[in-house]
Amino acid sequence: MKKICLKFILILLAMVVIFNSLSVTYAASKSELNQKIKETKENLNEVNSQKAESQDKVNDLSSQIQSYESQINSLKSEIETKTNEVNEMQKKLDQLEEEREKNQSLLDERLVTLYESGEVSYMDVLLSSADITQFISNYYMIETLTAADKELIQNLENEKNEIADTQSKLNASLDEIESKKTELESVQSELSKAKNEEQTKVDKLTKQSEDLEENVEEYEAQMKELDKKEKEQEAALKAKIQAAQSAAATSGTSSSGFIRPVKTGSITATMYYSSGKYHGAVDFGVPVGTPVYAAADGVVVTATWGGSDSYGYYVKIKHYNGLYTLYAHASSLVVSAGQVVKQGQLIMYSGNTGNSTGPHCHFEVRVSPGGYSNRVNPLNYL
Numbered sequence: 001m002k003k004i005c006l007k008f009i010l011i012l013l014a015m016v017v018i019f020n021s022l023s024v025t026y027a028a029s030k031s032e033l034n035q036k037i038k039e040t041k042e043n044l045n046e047v048n049s050q051k052a053e054s055q056d057k058v059n060d061l062s063s064q065i066q067s068y069e070s071q072i073n074s075l076k077s078e079i080e081t082k083t084n085e086v087n088e089m090q091k092k093l094d095q096l097e098e099e100r101e102k103n104q105s106l107l108d109e110r111l112v113t114l115y116e117s118g119e120v121s122y123m124d125v126l127l128s129s130a131d132i133t134q135f136i137s138n139y140y141m142i143e144t145l146t147a148a149d150k151e152l153i154q155n156l157e158n159e160k161n162e163i164a165d166t167q168s169k170l171n172a173s174l175d176e177i178e179s180k181k182t183e184l185e186s187v188q189s190e191l192s193k194a195k196n197e198e199q200t201k202v203d204k205l206t207k208q209s210e211d212l213e214e215n216v217e218e219y220e221a222q223m224k225e226l227d228k229k230e231k232e233q234e235a236a237l238k239a240k241i242q243a244a245q246s247a248a249a250t251s252g253t254s255s256s257g258f259i260r261p262v263k264t265g266s267i268t269a270t271m272y273y274s275s276g277k278y279h280g281a282v283d284f285g286v287p288v289g290t291p292v293y294a295a296a297d298g299v300v301v302t303a304t305w306g307g308s309d310s311y312g313y314y315v316k317i318k319h320y321n322g323l324y325t326l327y328a329h330a331s332s333l334v335v336s337a338g339q340v341v342k343q344g345q346l347i348m349y350s351g352n353t354g355n356s357t358g359p360h361c362h363f364e365v366r367v368s369p370g371g372y373s374n375r376v377n378p379l380n381y382l
């Protein structure tokens, strides 16, 4: 800093205090929150994949149960059909039995009538007949009647037996179907039990997943809030800086507020090398290991290896006045990206890394973060 009015210094100091105390807090909270969001999302993915796996099992079991259900239903309808057939047969059997009984009792009655009149014999018939013609007629009639009755009864008996046989076969087949049905029902019940257990898992995982989603949403809302606050703070700081700059400008002092990055060493190159080649920076000739300081308050946006054909180890800082400074060819870095630095804070040690022909500190001022064309003459700011 050259000659800067007291007011500007005071404003800057106030800003430094506010920014450092609050912004660091935000950065830490944000990084913590980001970690939480990352972990929660990982957890959520794990739970969701478990849930999908369980759901697949439930679906598989459901379709198995469905298939058993349709087999059981087809057996049920088969049972119903066969039971109806059995019942029909029973009805028929009952009818036949009734008919047989009726015929049997008719025959019995006839026989009883004959017996009641004494022993049925040729003699009885002969004696009860008026003449031989009647006798033959009577005898023949009795013989014919009883033979027809007996045949009818036998036929009924045969038909009954046939139906009873078919009915018993049907009943056996029914038993078989019933036992098959019972077997299927038992498997189906096992499957249902397994499905219910798996469904319980799915429900539990769904609840977990919902909870985790809620957590992520909450963390993201918190993050949004932090971002908002940070942006508000940045905007407030920008306004203060502008006020400070215009105050400084009206009092005729430098508004950049940049200090030299190194305390020793003379300037060995400016925007153009002595050869006339464009350089875009100021070089300070300092030995390897010389402390290099932040030219002003700001946030480190880059602190990394820039390549052996380029900057080597270098640091880039974003300042609150919208400008960027870049320090290159370091032997080692002290700060890291995201770190808030104060003016004059040690950021690295100078060196001879990257595209450098001898130990020096290469210092750039840029009006925007990227691109060589955004470089401006640092001497206008020091």
Ligand SMILES: [Zn+2]
Residues within 6 Å of the ligand: 269, 279, 281, 282, 283, 361, 362, 363
């Ligand atoms: Zn240089």
